[in-house]
Amino acid sequence: MNNIFLCKTRIRIMSDPKVVLVTGCAKGGIGYEYCKAFAEQNCHVVASDIPQRMDDVVELSSEKIEALELDVASDESVSSAVEKIISKYGHIDILINNAGIGSTGPLAELPLNIVSKAWEINTLGQLRLVQQVVPHMASRRSGSIVNVGSVVGRVPTPWAGSYCASKAAVHAISNALRLELRPFGINVVIVMPGAIRSNFGSNSMEKLGNNDWKLYKDFKDSIAERAKASQGSKATDATVFARHVAKKVLSPRPPKQIVFGHMTGLFAVLSWSPIWVRDLFxxxxxNLNKKL
Incomplete structure:
Protein backbone atom coordinates (compact mmCIF):
# COMPACT_ATOMS: atom_id res chain seq x y z
CA MET A 1 0.00 0.00 0.00
CA ASN A 2 2.81 2.40 0.93
CA ASN A 3 4.61 1.62 -2.31
CA ILE A 4 1.46 2.45 -4.32
CA PHE A 5 1.11 5.76 -2.45
CA LEU A 6 4.75 6.67 -3.08
CA CYS A 7 4.43 5.73 -6.73
CA LYS A 8 1.35 7.94 -7.15
CA THR A 9 3.11 10.79 -5.35
CA ARG A 10 6.12 10.56 -7.69
CA ILE A 11 3.86 10.53 -10.75
CA ARG A 12 2.01 13.61 -9.50
CA ILE A 13 5.27 15.47 -8.82
CA MET A 14 6.65 14.56 -12.25
CA SER A 15 3.44 15.71 -14.00
CA ASP A 16 3.21 19.06 -12.18
CA PRO A 17 4.64 22.06 -14.09
CA LYS A 18 8.16 22.90 -13.05
CA VAL A 19 8.40 26.05 -10.96
CA VAL A 20 11.13 28.36 -12.32
CA LEU A 21 12.38 31.44 -10.47
CA VAL A 22 14.10 34.01 -12.70
CA THR A 23 15.87 37.08 -11.32
CA GLY A 24 16.47 40.32 -13.21
CA CYS A 25 13.42 40.34 -15.48
CA ALA A 26 13.06 43.98 -16.57
CA LYS A 27 11.77 44.57 -20.08
CA GLY A 28 14.48 44.65 -22.73
CA GLY A 29 16.76 42.31 -20.81
CA ILE A 30 17.59 38.63 -21.28
CA GLY A 31 15.70 37.74 -18.07
CA TYR A 32 12.49 39.00 -19.67
CA GLU A 33 13.07 36.54 -22.52
CA TYR A 34 13.99 33.69 -20.15
CA CYS A 35 10.55 34.02 -18.58
CA LYS A 36 8.77 33.71 -21.91
CA ALA A 37 11.03 30.85 -23.04
CA PHE A 38 10.37 28.71 -19.94
CA ALA A 39 6.65 29.50 -20.09
CA GLU A 40 6.63 28.24 -23.69
CA GLN A 41 7.97 24.96 -22.28
CA ASN A 42 4.95 24.69 -19.96
CA CYS A 43 6.79 25.75 -16.81
CA HIS A 44 5.30 28.01 -14.17
CA VAL A 45 7.60 31.03 -14.08
CA VAL A 46 8.10 33.46 -11.21
CA ALA A 47 9.53 36.63 -12.78
CA SER A 48 11.31 38.88 -10.30
CA ASP A 49 13.12 42.19 -10.10
CA ILE A 50 13.68 45.20 -7.84
CA PRO A 51 10.72 47.43 -6.87
CA GLN A 52 11.68 50.19 -9.35
CA ARG A 53 11.28 47.79 -12.28
CA MET A 54 8.17 45.90 -11.25
CA ASP A 55 6.00 47.69 -13.83
CA ASP A 56 8.08 45.95 -16.53
CA VAL A 57 7.78 42.59 -14.82
CA VAL A 58 4.03 42.88 -14.31
CA GLU A 59 3.68 43.21 -18.11
CA LEU A 60 4.84 39.58 -18.30
CA SER A 61 2.02 38.31 -16.09
CA SER A 62 -0.04 35.54 -17.63
CA GLU A 63 -1.44 32.13 -16.74
CA LYS A 64 2.11 30.75 -16.66
CA ILE A 65 4.07 33.79 -15.46
CA GLU A 66 3.64 35.71 -12.21
CA ALA A 67 5.55 38.75 -10.97
CA LEU A 68 7.33 38.91 -7.62
CA GLU A 69 9.41 41.68 -6.06
CA LEU A 70 12.95 40.53 -5.28
CA ASP A 71 16.19 42.43 -4.67
CA VAL A 72 19.16 40.05 -4.93
CA ALA A 73 21.29 42.47 -2.87
CA SER A 74 19.00 42.16 0.16
CA ASP A 75 19.01 39.16 2.51
CA GLU A 76 15.50 40.00 3.70
CA SER A 77 14.08 40.39 0.19
CA VAL A 78 15.57 37.12 -1.03
CA SER A 79 14.42 35.18 2.02
CA SER A 80 10.91 36.62 1.81
CA ALA A 81 10.56 35.92 -1.93
CA VAL A 82 11.75 32.32 -1.67
CA GLU A 83 9.47 31.61 1.28
CA LYS A 84 6.48 33.05 -0.61
CA ILE A 85 7.15 30.70 -3.53
CA ILE A 86 7.66 27.66 -1.30
CA SER A 87 4.53 28.49 0.67
CA LYS A 88 2.47 28.73 -2.51
CA TYR A 89 3.91 25.87 -4.60
CA GLY A 90 5.89 23.76 -2.16
CA HIS A 91 9.02 23.76 -4.26
CA ILE A 92 11.32 25.59 -6.68
CA ASP A 93 12.58 23.30 -9.44
CA ILE A 94 14.85 25.70 -11.31
CA LEU A 95 16.62 28.89 -10.23
CA ILE A 96 17.85 31.18 -13.02
CA ASN A 97 20.39 33.52 -11.42
CA ASN A 98 20.22 36.17 -14.13
CA ALA A 99 20.20 39.52 -12.30
CA GLY A 100 23.31 41.55 -13.04
CA ILE A 101 24.70 44.99 -13.82
CA GLY A 102 27.60 46.33 -15.85
CA SER A 103 30.71 47.90 -14.37
CA THR A 104 32.77 49.65 -17.04
CA GLY A 105 35.88 51.76 -16.57
CA PRO A 106 39.64 51.58 -15.91
CA LEU A 107 40.32 49.74 -12.66
CA ALA A 108 42.83 52.35 -11.50
CA GLU A 109 40.08 54.99 -11.45
CA LEU A 110 36.76 53.18 -11.18
CA PRO A 111 35.18 54.18 -7.84
CA LEU A 112 35.20 51.28 -5.41
CA ASN A 113 31.54 51.78 -4.56
CA ILE A 114 30.71 51.00 -8.21
CA VAL A 115 32.96 47.93 -8.11
CA SER A 116 31.40 46.80 -4.83
CA LYS A 117 27.85 47.21 -6.14
CA ALA A 118 28.62 45.11 -9.23
CA TRP A 119 30.10 42.32 -7.15
CA GLU A 120 27.25 42.52 -4.62
CA ILE A 121 24.67 41.98 -7.36
CA ASN A 122 26.53 39.88 -9.95
CA THR A 123 28.30 37.52 -7.56
CA LEU A 124 26.99 37.63 -3.99
CA GLY A 125 23.45 38.13 -5.30
CA GLN A 126 23.65 34.72 -6.95
CA LEU A 127 25.09 33.04 -3.87
CA ARG A 128 22.44 34.70 -1.71
CA LEU A 129 19.71 33.04 -3.81
CA VAL A 130 21.55 29.72 -3.81
CA GLN A 131 21.76 29.63 -0.01
CA GLN A 132 18.02 30.24 0.31
CA VAL A 133 16.92 27.82 -2.42
CA VAL A 134 19.27 24.88 -1.84
CA PRO A 135 17.73 23.61 1.45
CA HIS A 136 14.35 23.21 -0.29
CA MET A 137 15.89 21.50 -3.33
CA ALA A 138 18.00 19.25 -1.10
CA SER A 139 14.92 18.08 0.81
CA ARG A 140 13.46 16.83 -2.50
CA ARG A 141 16.82 15.55 -3.83
CA SER A 142 16.23 17.41 -7.10
CA GLY A 143 16.54 20.80 -8.75
CA SER A 144 18.69 22.88 -11.07
CA ILE A 145 20.61 26.05 -10.33
CA VAL A 146 21.54 28.07 -13.41
CA ASN A 147 24.17 30.73 -12.77
CA VAL A 148 24.68 33.28 -15.52
CA GLY A 149 28.35 34.02 -16.08
CA SER A 150 29.94 35.38 -19.24
CA VAL A 151 32.61 34.62 -21.81
CA VAL A 152 34.52 37.56 -20.30
CA GLY A 153 34.57 35.72 -16.99
CA ARG A 154 36.99 33.36 -18.71
CA VAL A 155 38.77 35.95 -20.90
CA PRO A 156 38.78 39.39 -19.22
CA THR A 157 38.95 42.54 -21.32
CA PRO A 158 40.30 46.04 -20.70
CA TRP A 159 37.86 48.68 -19.42
CA ALA A 160 35.61 46.01 -17.89
CA GLY A 161 37.90 44.41 -15.32
CA SER A 162 35.41 44.86 -12.50
CA TYR A 163 32.57 43.20 -14.42
CA CYS A 164 34.84 40.42 -15.73
CA ALA A 165 36.07 39.68 -12.20
CA SER A 166 32.52 39.47 -10.87
CA LYS A 167 31.68 36.92 -13.57
CA ALA A 168 34.92 34.98 -13.07
CA ALA A 169 33.88 34.60 -9.44
CA VAL A 170 30.50 33.27 -10.61
CA HIS A 171 32.33 30.60 -12.60
CA ALA A 172 34.49 29.63 -9.61
CA ILE A 173 31.49 29.47 -7.27
CA SER A 174 29.48 27.43 -9.77
CA ASN A 175 32.27 24.91 -10.35
CA ALA A 176 32.58 24.36 -6.60
CA LEU A 177 28.80 24.19 -6.09
CA ARG A 178 28.38 21.61 -8.86
CA LEU A 179 30.41 19.12 -6.83
CA GLU A 180 29.16 20.16 -3.41
CA LEU A 181 25.50 19.79 -4.43
CA ARG A 182 25.91 16.51 -6.32
CA PRO A 183 25.07 14.37 -3.23
CA PHE A 184 21.66 16.08 -3.07
CA GLY A 185 20.75 15.49 -6.71
CA ILE A 186 20.98 19.20 -7.59
CA ASN A 187 22.34 20.21 -11.00
CA VAL A 188 24.47 23.34 -11.39
CA VAL A 189 24.70 24.90 -14.85
CA ILE A 190 26.93 27.81 -15.87
CA VAL A 191 25.58 29.92 -18.74
CA MET A 192 28.23 31.83 -20.67
CA PRO A 193 26.55 34.26 -23.07
CA GLY A 194 28.45 35.84 -25.90
CA ALA A 195 27.23 39.10 -27.41
CA ILE A 196 23.46 39.08 -26.84
CA ARG A 197 21.25 41.95 -27.99
CA SER A 198 19.55 43.50 -24.94
CA ASN A 199 19.38 46.71 -22.93
CA PHE A 200 22.62 45.81 -21.13
CA GLY A 201 24.80 47.98 -23.37
CA SER A 202 22.58 51.07 -23.10
CA ASN A 203 22.45 50.71 -19.31
CA SER A 204 26.24 50.50 -19.15
CA MET A 205 26.56 53.61 -21.33
CA GLU A 206 24.24 55.56 -19.01
CA LYS A 207 26.45 54.77 -16.01
CA LEU A 208 29.55 55.98 -17.89
CA GLY A 209 28.14 59.50 -18.12
CA ASN A 210 28.75 59.96 -14.38
CA ASN A 211 32.51 59.39 -14.62
CA ASP A 212 35.16 62.01 -15.36
CA TRP A 213 38.35 60.08 -16.10
CA LYS A 214 41.64 61.75 -15.22
CA LEU A 215 44.53 59.46 -16.15
CA TYR A 216 42.39 57.91 -18.88
CA LYS A 217 40.67 60.97 -20.36
CA ASP A 218 42.36 60.25 -23.72
CA PHE A 219 40.70 56.82 -23.77
CA LYS A 220 37.15 58.07 -23.24
CA ASP A 221 35.95 56.90 -26.66
CA SER A 222 37.61 53.50 -26.29
CA ILE A 223 36.00 52.97 -22.88
CA ALA A 224 32.61 53.87 -24.35
CA GLU A 225 33.15 51.37 -27.17
CA ARG A 226 33.76 48.64 -24.59
CA ALA A 227 30.54 49.54 -22.76
CA LYS A 228 28.47 48.86 -25.87
CA ALA A 229 30.68 46.13 -27.37
CA SER A 230 28.09 43.37 -26.94
CA GLN A 231 25.39 45.26 -28.83
CA GLY A 232 26.74 45.23 -32.38
CA SER A 233 24.68 44.41 -35.45
CA LYS A 234 25.71 40.75 -35.30
CA ALA A 235 24.74 40.24 -31.66
CA THR A 236 22.51 37.22 -31.04
CA ASP A 237 18.83 37.97 -30.51
CA ALA A 238 17.87 37.61 -26.83
CA THR A 239 14.77 35.55 -27.70
CA VAL A 240 16.85 33.01 -29.62
CA PHE A 241 19.37 32.87 -26.80
CA ALA A 242 16.76 32.40 -24.06
CA ARG A 243 14.98 29.61 -25.92
CA HIS A 244 18.28 27.80 -26.45
CA VAL A 245 19.11 27.98 -22.74
CA ALA A 246 15.61 26.91 -21.65
CA LYS A 247 15.69 23.78 -23.81
CA LYS A 248 19.15 22.82 -22.55
CA VAL A 249 18.25 23.36 -18.89
CA LEU A 250 15.03 21.35 -19.22
CA SER A 251 16.72 18.43 -20.96
CA PRO A 252 16.86 15.10 -19.06
CA ARG A 253 20.57 15.64 -18.39
CA PRO A 254 21.32 19.39 -18.28
CA PRO A 255 24.84 20.28 -19.45
CA LYS A 256 27.39 21.65 -17.01
CA GLN A 257 27.99 24.67 -19.25
CA ILE A 258 25.96 26.45 -21.91
CA VAL A 259 28.12 28.63 -24.15
CA PHE A 260 26.07 30.37 -26.84
CA GLY A 261 25.87 33.59 -28.79
CA HIS A 262 27.86 35.83 -31.10
CA MET A 263 31.64 35.99 -30.45
CA THR A 264 31.75 32.83 -28.31
CA GLY A 265 34.00 31.22 -30.93
CA LEU A 266 36.46 34.11 -30.76
CA PHE A 267 36.59 34.00 -26.98
CA ALA A 268 37.06 30.23 -27.03
CA VAL A 269 40.15 30.72 -29.20
CA LEU A 270 41.43 33.53 -26.97
CA SER A 271 40.95 31.36 -23.87
CA TRP A 272 43.39 28.81 -25.32
CA SER A 273 45.82 31.41 -26.68
CA PRO A 274 49.07 32.48 -24.98
CA ILE A 275 48.71 35.59 -22.84
CA TRP A 276 50.81 37.67 -25.24
CA VAL A 277 48.34 36.90 -28.04
CA ARG A 278 45.42 38.09 -25.90
CA ASP A 279 47.34 41.20 -24.87
CA LEU A 280 48.15 42.03 -28.47
CA PHE A 281 44.56 41.49 -29.59
CA ASN A 287 43.80 51.53 -28.53
CA LEU A 288 46.16 50.64 -25.68
CA ASN A 289 49.39 50.56 -27.67
CA LYS A 290 50.06 54.30 -27.56
CA LYS A 291 52.41 55.81 -24.97
CA LEU A 292 51.23 58.82 -22.98
Whole structure:
Protein backbone atom coordinates (compact mmCIF):
# COMPACT_ATOMS: atom_id res chain seq x y z
CA MET A 1 0.00 0.00 0.00
CA ASN A 2 2.81 2.40 0.93
CA ASN A 3 4.61 1.62 -2.31
CA ILE A 4 1.46 2.45 -4.32
CA PHE A 5 1.11 5.76 -2.45
CA LEU A 6 4.75 6.67 -3.08
CA CYS A 7 4.43 5.73 -6.73
CA LYS A 8 1.35 7.94 -7.15
CA THR A 9 3.11 10.79 -5.35
CA ARG A 10 6.12 10.56 -7.69
CA ILE A 11 3.86 10.53 -10.75
CA ARG A 12 2.01 13.61 -9.50
CA ILE A 13 5.27 15.47 -8.82
CA MET A 14 6.65 14.56 -12.25
CA SER A 15 3.44 15.71 -14.00
CA ASP A 16 3.21 19.06 -12.18
CA PRO A 17 4.64 22.06 -14.09
CA LYS A 18 8.16 22.90 -13.05
CA VAL A 19 8.40 26.05 -10.96
CA VAL A 20 11.13 28.36 -12.32
CA LEU A 21 12.38 31.44 -10.47
CA VAL A 22 14.10 34.01 -12.70
CA THR A 23 15.87 37.08 -11.32
CA GLY A 24 16.47 40.32 -13.21
CA CYS A 25 13.42 40.34 -15.48
CA ALA A 26 13.06 43.98 -16.57
CA LYS A 27 11.77 44.57 -20.08
CA GLY A 28 14.48 44.65 -22.73
CA GLY A 29 16.76 42.31 -20.81
CA ILE A 30 17.59 38.63 -21.28
CA GLY A 31 15.70 37.74 -18.07
CA TYR A 32 12.49 39.00 -19.67
CA GLU A 33 13.07 36.54 -22.52
CA TYR A 34 13.99 33.69 -20.15
CA CYS A 35 10.55 34.02 -18.58
CA LYS A 36 8.77 33.71 -21.91
CA ALA A 37 11.03 30.85 -23.04
CA PHE A 38 10.37 28.71 -19.94
CA ALA A 39 6.65 29.50 -20.09
CA GLU A 40 6.63 28.24 -23.69
CA GLN A 41 7.97 24.96 -22.28
CA ASN A 42 4.95 24.69 -19.96
CA CYS A 43 6.79 25.75 -16.81
CA HIS A 44 5.30 28.01 -14.17
CA VAL A 45 7.60 31.03 -14.08
CA VAL A 46 8.10 33.46 -11.21
CA ALA A 47 9.53 36.63 -12.78
CA SER A 48 11.31 38.88 -10.30
CA ASP A 49 13.12 42.19 -10.10
CA ILE A 50 13.68 45.20 -7.84
CA PRO A 51 10.72 47.43 -6.87
CA GLN A 52 11.68 50.19 -9.35
CA ARG A 53 11.28 47.79 -12.28
CA MET A 54 8.17 45.90 -11.25
CA ASP A 55 6.00 47.69 -13.83
CA ASP A 56 8.08 45.95 -16.53
CA VAL A 57 7.78 42.59 -14.82
CA VAL A 58 4.03 42.88 -14.31
CA GLU A 59 3.68 43.21 -18.11
CA LEU A 60 4.84 39.58 -18.30
CA SER A 61 2.02 38.31 -16.09
CA SER A 62 -0.04 35.54 -17.63
CA GLU A 63 -1.44 32.13 -16.74
CA LYS A 64 2.11 30.75 -16.66
CA ILE A 65 4.07 33.79 -15.46
CA GLU A 66 3.64 35.71 -12.21
CA ALA A 67 5.55 38.75 -10.97
CA LEU A 68 7.33 38.91 -7.62
CA GLU A 69 9.41 41.68 -6.06
CA LEU A 70 12.95 40.53 -5.28
CA ASP A 71 16.19 42.43 -4.67
CA VAL A 72 19.16 40.05 -4.93
CA ALA A 73 21.29 42.47 -2.87
CA SER A 74 19.00 42.16 0.16
CA ASP A 75 19.01 39.16 2.51
CA GLU A 76 15.50 40.00 3.70
CA SER A 77 14.08 40.39 0.19
CA VAL A 78 15.57 37.12 -1.03
CA SER A 79 14.42 35.18 2.02
CA SER A 80 10.91 36.62 1.81
CA ALA A 81 10.56 35.92 -1.93
CA VAL A 82 11.75 32.32 -1.67
CA GLU A 83 9.47 31.61 1.28
CA LYS A 84 6.48 33.05 -0.61
CA ILE A 85 7.15 30.70 -3.53
CA ILE A 86 7.66 27.66 -1.30
CA SER A 87 4.53 28.49 0.67
CA LYS A 88 2.47 28.73 -2.51
CA TYR A 89 3.91 25.87 -4.60
CA GLY A 90 5.89 23.76 -2.16
CA HIS A 91 9.02 23.76 -4.26
CA ILE A 92 11.32 25.59 -6.68
CA ASP A 93 12.58 23.30 -9.44
CA ILE A 94 14.85 25.70 -11.31
CA LEU A 95 16.62 28.89 -10.23
CA ILE A 96 17.85 31.18 -13.02
CA ASN A 97 20.39 33.52 -11.42
CA ASN A 98 20.22 36.17 -14.13
CA ALA A 99 20.20 39.52 -12.30
CA GLY A 100 23.31 41.55 -13.04
CA ILE A 101 24.70 44.99 -13.82
CA GLY A 102 27.60 46.33 -15.85
CA SER A 103 30.71 47.90 -14.37
CA THR A 104 32.77 49.65 -17.04
CA GLY A 105 35.88 51.76 -16.57
CA PRO A 106 39.64 51.58 -15.91
CA LEU A 107 40.32 49.74 -12.66
CA ALA A 108 42.83 52.35 -11.50
CA GLU A 109 40.08 54.99 -11.45
CA LEU A 110 36.76 53.18 -11.18
CA PRO A 111 35.18 54.18 -7.84
CA LEU A 112 35.20 51.28 -5.41
CA ASN A 113 31.54 51.78 -4.56
CA ILE A 114 30.71 51.00 -8.21
CA VAL A 115 32.96 47.93 -8.11
CA SER A 116 31.40 46.80 -4.83
CA LYS A 117 27.85 47.21 -6.14
CA ALA A 118 28.62 45.11 -9.23
CA TRP A 119 30.10 42.32 -7.15
CA GLU A 120 27.25 42.52 -4.62
CA ILE A 121 24.67 41.98 -7.36
CA ASN A 122 26.53 39.88 -9.95
CA THR A 123 28.30 37.52 -7.56
CA LEU A 124 26.99 37.63 -3.99
CA GLY A 125 23.45 38.13 -5.30
CA GLN A 126 23.65 34.72 -6.95
CA LEU A 127 25.09 33.04 -3.87
CA ARG A 128 22.44 34.70 -1.71
CA LEU A 129 19.71 33.04 -3.81
CA VAL A 130 21.55 29.72 -3.81
CA GLN A 131 21.76 29.63 -0.01
CA GLN A 132 18.02 30.24 0.31
CA VAL A 133 16.92 27.82 -2.42
CA VAL A 134 19.27 24.88 -1.84
CA PRO A 135 17.73 23.61 1.45
CA HIS A 136 14.35 23.21 -0.29
CA MET A 137 15.89 21.50 -3.33
CA ALA A 138 18.00 19.25 -1.10
CA SER A 139 14.92 18.08 0.81
CA ARG A 140 13.46 16.83 -2.50
CA ARG A 141 16.82 15.55 -3.83
CA SER A 142 16.23 17.41 -7.10
CA GLY A 143 16.54 20.80 -8.75
CA SER A 144 18.69 22.88 -11.07
CA ILE A 145 20.61 26.05 -10.33
CA VAL A 146 21.54 28.07 -13.41
CA ASN A 147 24.17 30.73 -12.77
CA VAL A 148 24.68 33.28 -15.52
CA GLY A 149 28.35 34.02 -16.08
CA SER A 150 29.94 35.38 -19.24
CA VAL A 151 32.61 34.62 -21.81
CA VAL A 152 34.52 37.56 -20.30
CA GLY A 153 34.57 35.72 -16.99
CA ARG A 154 36.99 33.36 -18.71
CA VAL A 155 38.77 35.95 -20.90
CA PRO A 156 38.78 39.39 -19.22
CA THR A 157 38.95 42.54 -21.32
CA PRO A 158 40.30 46.04 -20.70
CA TRP A 159 37.86 48.68 -19.42
CA ALA A 160 35.61 46.01 -17.89
CA GLY A 161 37.90 44.41 -15.32
CA SER A 162 35.41 44.86 -12.50
CA TYR A 163 32.57 43.20 -14.42
CA CYS A 164 34.84 40.42 -15.73
CA ALA A 165 36.07 39.68 -12.20
CA SER A 166 32.52 39.47 -10.87
CA LYS A 167 31.68 36.92 -13.57
CA ALA A 168 34.92 34.98 -13.07
CA ALA A 169 33.88 34.60 -9.44
CA VAL A 170 30.50 33.27 -10.61
CA HIS A 171 32.33 30.60 -12.60
CA ALA A 172 34.49 29.63 -9.61
CA ILE A 173 31.49 29.47 -7.27
CA SER A 174 29.48 27.43 -9.77
CA ASN A 175 32.27 24.91 -10.35
CA ALA A 176 32.58 24.36 -6.60
CA LEU A 177 28.80 24.19 -6.09
CA ARG A 178 28.38 21.61 -8.86
CA LEU A 179 30.41 19.12 -6.83
CA GLU A 180 29.16 20.16 -3.41
CA LEU A 181 25.50 19.79 -4.43
CA ARG A 182 25.91 16.51 -6.32
CA PRO A 183 25.07 14.37 -3.23
CA PHE A 184 21.66 16.08 -3.07
CA GLY A 185 20.75 15.49 -6.71
CA ILE A 186 20.98 19.20 -7.59
CA ASN A 187 22.34 20.21 -11.00
CA VAL A 188 24.47 23.34 -11.39
CA VAL A 189 24.70 24.90 -14.85
CA ILE A 190 26.93 27.81 -15.87
CA VAL A 191 25.58 29.92 -18.74
CA MET A 192 28.23 31.83 -20.67
CA PRO A 193 26.55 34.26 -23.07
CA GLY A 194 28.45 35.84 -25.90
CA ALA A 195 27.23 39.10 -27.41
CA ILE A 196 23.46 39.08 -26.84
CA ARG A 197 21.25 41.95 -27.99
CA SER A 198 19.55 43.50 -24.94
CA ASN A 199 19.38 46.71 -22.93
CA PHE A 200 22.62 45.81 -21.13
CA GLY A 201 24.80 47.98 -23.37
CA SER A 202 22.58 51.07 -23.10
CA ASN A 203 22.45 50.71 -19.31
CA SER A 204 26.24 50.50 -19.15
CA MET A 205 26.56 53.61 -21.33
CA GLU A 206 24.24 55.56 -19.01
CA LYS A 207 26.45 54.77 -16.01
CA LEU A 208 29.55 55.98 -17.89
CA GLY A 209 28.14 59.50 -18.12
CA ASN A 210 28.75 59.96 -14.38
CA ASN A 211 32.51 59.39 -14.62
CA ASP A 212 35.16 62.01 -15.36
CA TRP A 213 38.35 60.08 -16.10
CA LYS A 214 41.64 61.75 -15.22
CA LEU A 215 44.53 59.46 -16.15
CA TYR A 216 42.39 57.91 -18.88
CA LYS A 217 40.67 60.97 -20.36
CA ASP A 218 42.36 60.25 -23.72
CA PHE A 219 40.70 56.82 -23.77
CA LYS A 220 37.15 58.07 -23.24
CA ASP A 221 35.95 56.90 -26.66
CA SER A 222 37.61 53.50 -26.29
CA ILE A 223 36.00 52.97 -22.88
CA ALA A 224 32.61 53.87 -24.35
CA GLU A 225 33.15 51.37 -27.17
CA ARG A 226 33.76 48.64 -24.59
CA ALA A 227 30.54 49.54 -22.76
CA LYS A 228 28.47 48.86 -25.87
CA ALA A 229 30.68 46.13 -27.37
CA SER A 230 28.09 43.37 -26.94
CA GLN A 231 25.39 45.26 -28.83
CA GLY A 232 26.74 45.23 -32.38
CA SER A 233 24.68 44.41 -35.45
CA LYS A 234 25.71 40.75 -35.30
CA ALA A 235 24.74 40.24 -31.66
CA THR A 236 22.51 37.22 -31.04
CA ASP A 237 18.83 37.97 -30.51
CA ALA A 238 17.87 37.61 -26.83
CA THR A 239 14.77 35.55 -27.70
CA VAL A 240 16.85 33.01 -29.62
CA PHE A 241 19.37 32.87 -26.80
CA ALA A 242 16.76 32.40 -24.06
CA ARG A 243 14.98 29.61 -25.92
CA HIS A 244 18.28 27.80 -26.45
CA VAL A 245 19.11 27.98 -22.74
CA ALA A 246 15.61 26.91 -21.65
CA LYS A 247 15.69 23.78 -23.81
CA LYS A 248 19.15 22.82 -22.55
CA VAL A 249 18.25 23.36 -18.89
CA LEU A 250 15.03 21.35 -19.22
CA SER A 251 16.72 18.43 -20.96
CA PRO A 252 16.86 15.10 -19.06
CA ARG A 253 20.57 15.64 -18.39
CA PRO A 254 21.32 19.39 -18.28
CA PRO A 255 24.84 20.28 -19.45
CA LYS A 256 27.39 21.65 -17.01
CA GLN A 257 27.99 24.67 -19.25
CA ILE A 258 25.96 26.45 -21.91
CA VAL A 259 28.12 28.63 -24.15
CA PHE A 260 26.07 30.37 -26.84
CA GLY A 261 25.87 33.59 -28.79
CA HIS A 262 27.86 35.83 -31.10
CA MET A 263 31.64 35.99 -30.45
CA THR A 264 31.75 32.83 -28.31
CA GLY A 265 34.00 31.22 -30.93
CA LEU A 266 36.46 34.11 -30.76
CA PHE A 267 36.59 34.00 -26.98
CA ALA A 268 37.06 30.23 -27.03
CA VAL A 269 40.15 30.72 -29.20
CA LEU A 270 41.43 33.53 -26.97
CA SER A 271 40.95 31.36 -23.87
CA TRP A 272 43.39 28.81 -25.32
CA SER A 273 45.82 31.41 -26.68
CA PRO A 274 49.07 32.48 -24.98
CA ILE A 275 48.71 35.59 -22.84
CA TRP A 276 50.81 37.67 -25.24
CA VAL A 277 48.34 36.90 -28.04
CA ARG A 278 45.42 38.09 -25.90
CA ASP A 279 47.34 41.20 -24.87
CA LEU A 280 48.15 42.03 -28.47
CA PHE A 281 44.56 41.49 -29.59
CA UNK A 282 42.96 43.65 -26.89
CA UNK A 283 45.67 46.32 -27.03
CA UNK A 284 44.96 46.84 -30.71
CA UNK A 285 41.20 46.62 -30.26
CA UNK A 286 41.03 49.17 -27.45
CA ASN A 287 43.80 51.53 -28.53
CA LEU A 288 46.16 50.64 -25.68
CA ASN A 289 49.39 50.56 -27.67
CA LYS A 290 50.06 54.30 -27.56
CA LYS A 291 52.41 55.81 -24.97
CA LEU A 292 51.23 58.82 -22.98
Missing amino acids: FSNLF
